[in-house]
Amino acid sequence: xxxxxxxxxxxxxxxxxxxxxxxxxxxxxxxxxxxxxxxxxxxxxxxxxxxxxxxxxxxxxxxxxxxxxxxxxxxxxxxxxxxxxxxxxxxxxxxxxxxxxxxxxxxxxxxxxxxxxxxxxxxxxxxxxxxxxxxxxxxxxxxxxxxxxxxxxxxxxxxxxxxxxxxxxxxxxxxxxxxxxxxxxxxxxxxxxxxxxxxxxxxxxxxxxxxxxxxxxxxxxxxxxxxxxxxxxxxxxxxxxxxxxxxxxxxxxxxxxxxxxxxxxxxxxxxxxxxxxxxxxxxxxxxxxxxxxxxxxxxxxxxxxxxxxxxxxxxxxxxxxxxxxxxxxxxxxxxxxxxxxxxxxxxxxxxxxxxxxxxxxxxxxxxxxxxxxxxxxxxxxxxxxxxxxxxxxxxxxxxxxxxxxxxxxxxxxxx
Amino acid sequence: xxxxxxxxxxxxxxxxxxxxxxxxxxxxxxxxxxxxxxxxxxxxxxxxxxxxxxxxxxxxxxxxxxxxxxxxxxxxxxxxxxxxxxxxxxxxxxxxxxxxxxxxxxxxxxxxxxxxxxxxxxxxxxxxxxxxxxxxxxxxxxxxxxxxxxxxxxxxxxxxxxxxxxxxxxxxxxxxxxxxxxxxxxxxxxxxxxxxxxxxxxxxxxxxxxxxxxxxxxxxxxxxxxxxxxxxxxxxxxxxxxxxxxxxxxxxxxxxxxxxxxxxxxxxxxxxxxxxxxxxxxxxxxxxxxxxxxxxxxxxxxxxxxxxxxxxxxxxxxxxxxxxxxxxxxxxxxxxxxxxxxxxxxxxxxxxxxxxxxxxxxxxxxxxxxxxxxxxxxxxxxxxxxxxxxxxxxxxxxxxxxxxxxxxxxxxxxxxxxxxxxxxxxxxxxxxxxxxxxxxxxxxxxxxxxxxxxxxxxxxxxxxxxxxxxxxxxxxxxxxxxxxxxxxxxxxxxxxxxxxxxxxxxxxxxxxxxxxxxx
Numbered sequence: 001x002x003x004x005x006x007x008x009x010x011x012x013x014x015x016x017x018x019x020x021x022x023x024x025x026x027x028x029x030x031x032x033x034x035x036x037x038x039x040x041x042x043x044x045x046x047x048x049x050x051x052x053x054x055x056x057x058x059x060x061x062x063x064x065x066x067x068x069x070x071x072x073x074x075x076x077x078x079x080x081x082x083x084x085x086x087x088x089x090x091x092x093x094x095x096x097x098x099x100x101x102x103x104x105x106x107x108x109x110x111x112x113x114x115x116x117x118x119x120x121x122x123x124x125x126x127x128x129x130x131x132x133x134x135x136x137x138x139x140x141x142x143x144x145x146x147x148x149x150x151x152x153x154x155x156x157x158x159x160x161x162x163x164x165x166x167x168x169x170x171x172x173x174x175x176x177x178x179x180x181x182x183x184x185x186x187x188x189x190x191x192x193x194x195x196x197x198x199x200x201x202x203x204x205x206x207x208x209x210x211x212x213x214x215x216x217x218x219x220x221x222x223x224x225x226x227x228x229x230x231x232x233x234x235x236x237x238x239x240x241x242x243x244x245x246x247x248x249x250x251x252x253x254x255x256x257x258x259x260x261x262x263x264x265x266x267x268x269x270x271x272x273x274x275x276x277x278x279x280x281x282x283x284x285x286x287x288x289x290x291x292x293x294x295x296x297x298x299x300x301x302x303x304x305x306x307x308x309x310x311x312x313x314x315x316x317x318x319x320x321x322x323x324x325x326x327x328x329x330x331x332x333x334x335x336x337x338x339x340x341x342x343x344x345x346x347x348x349x350x351x352x353x354x355x356x357x358x359x360x361x362x363x364x365x366x367x368x369x370x371x372x373x374x375x376x377x378x379x380x381x382x383x384x385x386x387x388x389x390x391x392x393x394x395x396x397x398x399x400x401x402x403x404x405x406x407x408x409x410x411x412x413x414x415x
Numbered sequence: 416x417x418x419x420x421x422x423x424x425x426x427x428x429x430x431x432x433x434x435x436x437x438x439x440x441x442x443x444x445x446x447x448x449x450x451x452x453x454x455x456x457x458x459x460x461x462x463x464x465x466x467x468x469x470x471x472x473x474x475x476x477x478x479x480x481x482x483x484x485x486x487x488x489x490x491x492x493x494x495x496x497x498x499x500x501x502x503x504x505x506x507x508x509x510x511x512x513x514x515x516x517x518x519x520x521x522x523x524x525x526x527x528x529x530x531x532x533x534x535x536x537x538x539x540x541x542x543x544x545x546x547x548x549x550x551x552x553x554x555x556x557x558x559x560x561x562x563x564x565x566x567x568x569x570x571x572x573x574x575x576x577x578x579x580x581x582x583x584x585x586x587x588x589x590x591x592x593x594x595x596x597x598x599x600x601x602x603x604x605x606x607x608x609x610x611x612x613x614x615x616x617x618x619x620x621x622x623x624x625x626x627x628x629x630x631x632x633x634x635x636x637x638x639x640x641x642x643x644x645x646x647x648x649x650x651x652x653x654x655x656x657x658x659x660x661x662x663x664x665x666x667x668x669x670x671x672x673x674x675x676x677x678x679x680x681x682x683x684x685x686x687x688x689x690x691x692x693x694x695x696x697x698x699x700x701x702x703x704x705x706x707x708x709x710x711x712x713x714x715x716x717x718x719x720x721x722x723x724x725x726x727x728x729x730x731x732x733x734x735x736x737x738x739x740x741x742x743x744x745x746x747x748x749x750x751x752x753x754x755x756x757x758x759x760x761x762x763x764x765x766x767x768x769x770x771x772x773x774x775x776x777x778x779x780x781x782x783x784x785x786x787x788x789x790x791x792x793x794x795x796x797x798x799x800x801x802x803x804x805x806x807x808x809x810x811x812x813x814x815x816x817x818x819x820x821x822x823x824x825x826x827x828x829x830x831x832x833x834x835x836x837x838x839x840x841x842x843x844x845x846x847x848x849x850x851x852x853x854x855x856x857x858x859x860x861x862x863x864x865x866x867x868x869x870x871x872x873x874x875x876x877x878x879x880x881x882x883x884x885x886x887x888x889x890x891x892x893x894x895x896x897x898x899x900x901x902x903x904x905x906x907x908x909x910x911x912x913x914x915x916x917x918x919x920x921x922x923x924x925x926x927x928x929x930x931x932x933x934x
Binding site: 224225226227229232233236237239240241242243244245246 | 721723742743744745746747753755760761762763764765766767771775776778779784787788789791
């Protein structure tokens with residue numbers, strides 16, 4: 001319980017410091033307008049029901065890519081390929097919507113499968129050949145994006161028309177984005193269930209609820225099932241999981257497949273909204289990378305992902321109100337600072353942990369032994385740092401990147 | 416001039432919420448061997464860190480030859496001629512002995528190394544104290560005992576007067592231990608003072624002049640060794656009487672449980688095999704000990720036996736099942752339990768709670784899961800049962816994070832988990848490593864209880880006391896081969912040491928035996 005509170009606190013602290021930094025930045029650029037615009041930044045998301053609808057609408061795919069990264073994190077994998085999986089998911093959803101004229105939920109399943117396949121390859125290479133999943137998934141990001149672009153621009157129907165593009169459906173010169181679903185296949189648009197009228201915004205649909213449902217399901221899988229138990233064991237201590245007879249290789253692959261599937265659904269949710277069209281351009285979609293931020297801010301907790309995605313989306317919507325007085329990039333900088341600080345979540349956690357621990361001064365013998373052990377570990381770490389500076393493995397987000405371990409060398413970690 | 420070279424007076428060092436050292440006084444006379452005795456977590460390491468300037472104490476003073484000194488960092492300690500041989504050596508493997516000795520204190524002229532001078536000094540020191548170290552050998556090519564002497568030479572080269580030995584005998588053979596004791600006595604004749612950190616009472620009785628005992632951060636007193644005995648020291652250290660002899664009755668041999676035939680395991684470090692054609696049997700109701708000095712293939716053999724690594728040749732049979740190629744899970748199902756050598760690397764998922772760790776080998780059984788969902792109530796109930804039955808102590812009971820538990824209780828948790836699986840064969844690899852006397856006594860009792868319950872126990876150990884007292888049969892492993900088989904009642908420690916060091920082997924006896932078995 002205390003651990004949870006510390007996690008939340010450390011994220012909140014990151015957010016507050018990041019916002020403070022943003023305010024300083026605004027003051028530096030244009031001190032006259034800084035305070036009023038900063039106020040707008042903080043309140044724009046709830047200033048009208050339409051703005052709130054936009055927050056929710058953008059949060060849905062963010063929750064999904066956040067889940068994708070967070071789930072892989074829990075298994076000790078860094079899924080930097082959420083962007084590619086998201087793109088491929090979006091592509092599959094659009095193909096099923098436009099070419100096969102399927103209803104929205106079939107398209108979402110297609111997105112899920114496609115994203116899963118895109119996650120499968122890095123997982124497979126990691127499990128079989130110990131190829132770093134970061135490298136394979138970065139490459140698959142680019143492969144995914146260009147393959148999707150190429151396909152969208154070249155898929156023709158029987159009549160020889162480029163069926164994925166607007167000219168096939170309406171009289172339009174636009175050729176750099178996919179066709180509007182309201183013409184191509186209205187049944188593929190995610191239902192709005194009357195929410196659009198309630199919020200008075202065309203953006204509003206049920207996608208945020210679908211995303212929340214997935215978050216809850218993943219939380220249950222991770223925390224209540226034997227499968228989640230195995231996955232987390234692999235992530236925390238691969239050697240111990242092998243010792244316990246867990247099939248670590250299978251779990252690595254499955255974990256990446258599920259992570260990919262989540263990102264794929266994210267792509268489906270966004271591009272089946274009816275209000276977004278896939279732009280054919282040569283940049284990786286930022287939604288996947290924002291998923292990393294969301295997962296970091298949520299300290300990889302699936303439920304936390306819902307809130308951190310809502311926050312990121314909220315501040316992005318707020319950022320739009322900075323314009324034209326401030327450049328649009330300003331909000332990206334503020335978000336970047338928040339994420340940068342949340343990457344220190346582990347550090348903040350340790351500091352907070354100490355702070356909270358010192359409050360309790362009733363010492364019993366067991367605690368004494370613990371503290372002594374901790375102190376000795378710390379000392380050992382210091383000694384190592386003194387001597388081995390430069391030969392320690394590089395770290396990502398405070399976690400040691402697994403290096404090729406030499407099983408013959410059994411390091412004695414006993415106190 | 417004071418009688419004492421180093422005095423640490425009323426040292427108190429606090430960590431958040433705990434006094435690791437509470438008003439501790441340690442006075443080292445010139446020319447004496449002074450033992451520092453205490454269980455794990457008693458505060459020995461903290462006290463030494465204070466002496467080395469790694470920690471600043473909240474209260475207390477340090478005096479050198481009667482004058483108060485301030486030690487802010489290890490360099491200050493070095494300047495005061497204090498040197499230490501660490502438990503884990505700090506040597507550069509690919510450097511020569513000479514390079515390692517001068518490392519950090521290289522003699523130079525205008526930035527150019529002056530090795531000839533250094534070499535002369537090293538050879539002279541080596542001869543004076545009978546260390547017999549070749550200055551041009553590479554560290555990776557010499558034995559652990561020799562490496563320790565290099566560490567000792569490092570201190571001598573720096574003209575250290577106060578020498579600290581941190582658990583120096585853990586890695587040595589009996590013969591090497593005797594030699595080390597002799598070397599230590601030579602140092603005191605030369606007027607050097609030695610602080611000897613250990614929890615082995617026999618060694619203290621053999622070599623020390625005085626002994627300071629710590630328990631749970633508190634100073635329990637300093638005694639003259641000539642006026643005390645093992646029992647008194649252990650009572651001071653643990654706070655109660657400790658049983659040294661392992662209590663066990665006659666063995667009742669049953670069927671062959673484990674049969675190992677001709678097992679060969681390739682090494683990951685070099686082209687030689689780490690384990691060469693090892694064959695033996697373990698029957699129900701006996702404890703067989705695989706003894707040997709660290710790094711002679713025991714680890715690799717256990718990994719092959721338990722399925723963590725592959726073997727290149729041979730056959731393993733467990734209760735009639737051929738498990739040569741079986742998965743780890745299947746070996747476990749056939750009745751193998753494994754207390755691993757490294758409890759942090761293999762034995763526990765440190766970020767899991769105690770209860771999650773207690774079901775690490777059984778979470779998939781129907782008792783603990785239903786349709787893939789973990790039956791948390793059942794897990795909790797089972798964990799609480801084990802916690803009570805095996806007296807596993809922790810801050811918050813079953814939901815304590817394994818990481819925050821003490822080493823002894825972590826080990827108890829693993830032992831509880833592996834024994835409660837009701838195995839046919841229990842493989843226990845250095846089950847008492849790094850544990851205090853009380854915990855060691857407890858784990859030995861559990862092993863004997865398993866044997867008496869008709870299980871087969873394979874114990875792998877480096878600790879000679881354990882090798883001599885716990886098993887019914889000893890197999891000595893040297894460079895990947897079994898070089899001797901002994902009855903612990905009929906063999907002496909010295910005899911065993913010769914086999915462990917590779918000086919003797921029962922080659923014929925073993926091959927004949929296996930031939931008879933095959934015929």
